[in-house]
């Protein structure tokens with residue numbers, strides 16, 4: 001069953017439509033990256049999924065039910081929407097215990113989630129003294145108390161150092177490998193490309209792209225090679241015959257996919273064709289993302 005289903009979801013605040021007829025699904029067993037520039041409506045969408053904001057129109061369901069109809073929500077869905085939401089004076093263990101008890105969950109889950117998130121050593125310490133990375137881990141531990149099949153994280157790597165980012169990324173992936181559905185928001189394409197299997201991209205509250213990461217990478221130039229030669233049409237035919245896909249690039253260049261630059265160089269040598277350029281293209285995902293969301297960002301800028 002689809003883990004999260006968002007259908008025609010719309011949120012208006014006064015005259016502003018911040019989420020606009022949004023539909024997408026989040027499937028089990030994968031990390032779905034929820035991407036969009038600042039102010040695109042990601043947090044608002046997540047809040048509506050979690051029953052923290054009421055949709056103006058449309059619906060968001062978890063395992064086929066609205067959040068408000070889940071008998072024990074923590075056992076179905078865990079969400080980290082704001083890592084700062086922990087009382088600084090509370091000890092990590094007590095924070096988790098209070099959540100477990102108030103949700104009717106067994107005490108042993110507290111020890112289990114502390115171990116899962118590598119916080120056993122600091123269980124007795126006050127959260128106020130935690131680094132941002134530790135607070136994020138504590139927030140993630142809380143989402144796992146009810147062992148839910150669905151997890152939602154809003155910008156979990158914001159402000160973390162590379163080690164913290166790496167830990168969160170690996171953890172999200174392991175949760176998905178266990179068959180859980182993981183929805184994680186970010187405004188950084190590069191980060192998502194390394195973490196997610198699937199991407200849902202929004203701008204100005206509207207759906208811009210709903211695609212697998214591999215498809216996105218393919219469509220945005222990863223693995224192409226720029227080739228220049230005076231024997232352009234001849235070499236294009238040779239490349240196509242060898243199984244490559246060739247299209248025209250700027251200034252009489254060829255953009256080749258499906259072959260490495262090494263293979264292309266060897267093919268040229270074999271046919272005695274001189275190349276004046278042979279350059280593997282570094283796909284800039286951030287560029288592709290900016291291009292994709294350009295209109296929504298420009299709108300934001302003009303409105304600000």
Ligand SMILES: Nc1ncnc2c1ncn2[C@@H]1O[C@H](COP(=O)(O)OP(=O)(O)OP(=O)(O)O)[C@@H](O)[C@H]1O
Nearest residue numbers: 013016018036037038039040041042043044045187
């Ligand atoms: N309670 C509210 N009342 C009025 N406007 C709101 C409210 N909450 C959010 N907004 C507006 O809705 C838009 C979308 O905000 P949202 O926080 O969902 O975006 P986001 O994609 O999560 O961005 P960010 O990465 O900056 O958090 C913004 O323009 C924001 O100002």
